[in-house]
Amino acid sequence: MTRFLLVSRSAEYESRLRRLIRARLQIVPAEYVTFGAEAVVDKVVGQPRIALLGPLLSFEETKALSESLSARYPGIGLIVVREQRSDLEDWVDGMEIHAVLSPDAADSTNEGLITRLDSWLAVSGRLPDDGEEFIDESEVEEAEGDDVLVALLNPQFERESRPALEETDLDDESEPEAESEPDPAEPEWILPPIAENVRSEVIVVAAPKGGQGKTTTAINLAAGLAEVEPNSVVLVDADVQFGDIANALDLEPHYSLTDVAQAGTDEVALKALLAHHDDDFFVIAAPPSPELADHVTTASLGALLDRLATMFRYVIVDTTPGLGEHTLTALEHATDGVFVTNMTVPSLRALRKEFELLVALNLVPNNRHIVLNFVEKNNGLLRKDAETIIGAQIDVEVPRSTAVVLASNDGVPLIHHDVRDPAAKAIRGVVLRIDPTAVPTRKRIHRKARA
Structure with a gap:
């Protein structure tokens, strides 16, 4: 029964x-x-x-x-x-x-x-x-x-009912957080301050390691910015060997970065090679197989980003994890850098090493945004510990959420899949750092509703 x-x-x-x-x-x-x-x-x-x-x-x-x-x-x-x-x-x-x-x-x-x-x-x-x-x-x-x-x-x-189970506070704000000390062996190092009043155009999303949430951040940046700049946002998958933005958005593009990078500078010809997403932004997918990555040179990628910046209000670039030559080229042409890491000591130290190298190469973008992903309590680290390890202030914390997986499986940006989810709200904060006018409204979100 x-x-x-x-x-x-x-x-x-x-x-x-x-x-x-x-x-x-x-x-x-x-x-x-x-x-x-x-x-x-x-x-x-x-x-x-x-x-x-x-x-x-x-x-x-x-x-x-x-x-x-x-x-x-x-x-x-x-x-x-x-x-x-x-x-x-x-x-x-x-x-x-x-x-x-x-x-x-x-x-x-x-x-x-x-x-x-x-x-x-x-x-x-x-x-x-x-x-x-x-x-x-x-x-x-x-x-x-x-x-x-x-x-x-x-x-x-x-x-x-009989109160056999102890009630948990809804806000959970009164729970004392376990204090943890930064690694005493960590040498003092501070990331230089960012520039002011620099207009955002080419936004590069980077991470020192894979699995940090870089691609999810790039996709939702494109969707959020397209709400205020429809059809004036292009998302470039510059992870030339294993990029999966097309899969994450459930797109089947006819052309890829290999084709677009070799198409020259004619605007009409370029736009004919771009895939269009239902959320009013364009996508340049990664090459369909790793061996085709050799056809995308760093020079052609740099020239493409400069050309796209004259055609679109926002150019968002998802990159290969680490600091490979294509990632360095993208950062060389970037006005903004969104750096994503999770709340583990190895990832935080890797991001710090990445920053140290970028400072030495003078490749830190004028506008900088640090996103701490997969945040959860009681993991032994506090935000101030993460900032000490990185040597810079964290701008946005994104909590761990299964809604991210559900949105990806449905091929829909998280901020349009479950608007109430805490991770979606946090990623909105990244969008607002790029464009403060990109405030979500019922009209903007609901016009994206799927059948």
Whole structure:
């Protein structure tokens, strides 16, 4: 008999919950959400009492599912399973859910919360008491509060249910952060100050290592700037061997950087070789295979960037990780440099070495923006430690978020895929540093909505 429902994209969490609940659990793969929330609800068998939504569901998907399930099964208990906590107030606003649970919560926490919600639904009269117990509560160990992002979101559920689980603060701002000391062996070094009042044109996104979020940053910069400068933004994938911007945007361009770099300076001929994205910006894809990278010389790349700067308001360049010759060429022609790193000591030190070399070569762009990506608490480092290692101030912190993966899998820029996600809001901050007029508005975002 279906008593509990799970809609999820996580095979690991599905396996855990199936082991806990066994035959009374029905799982509907979240892939059905692509066809709308009603397609998911139509797959449900019987009368579920509690639905768990997530992990790896976006805000819009979760909201649509909660509304459809509540309409089809009045009184159903709703638990959202997700790991982010910084934006919970946005999720709770207007969404009829009872609790938010971490996918990493202990089995005892899962059992305890589901048991309490199931009992409360019967006691409060929302659902009939069928006399069946989920699990003997005497077997449930007391759960740690840190396992639950928000144990009790629904105020009535909070007042009326037995407070066996400790409530977690929504803002989580009062939690003391563990102090950590900068590496005492780190020599003192300060990155020179940036220039002022330099107009942005060629924006190079660079990172000392792969996997820092460089390509995601470049894509969302293009999408955000195109909101205020439609069709006057071009995104160049200068990762000449393994660039994947076309894949991340679900584009199938007919031409690549190899063709464009050899096309000469005629504006009409150049624009005919560019791919156009639905979000009103143009894309020059990387060569389709690594061996074609040899056809893109540093001289042709530099000449192309200079020519594009006369045709477009913003030229955004995604680069090869590290400081290869094509990356150095791009930085030589850049007005802005967006440098991306994550919050690990090896990556921070690598960025510092990159800056030291660029200063020695006099290739630090006039405008500089440092993005600290994949930020999460309790990893042993604080922002001030990262700034000490780099020798420069961090401009934007981007929290770790599964929404980045979901947006990439759908081929949509994050800032248009899940506008409420904290990572999307942080990346908006990078866009605003380039163009302060690029303030997101409902009209700008909603005109990008997909069918």
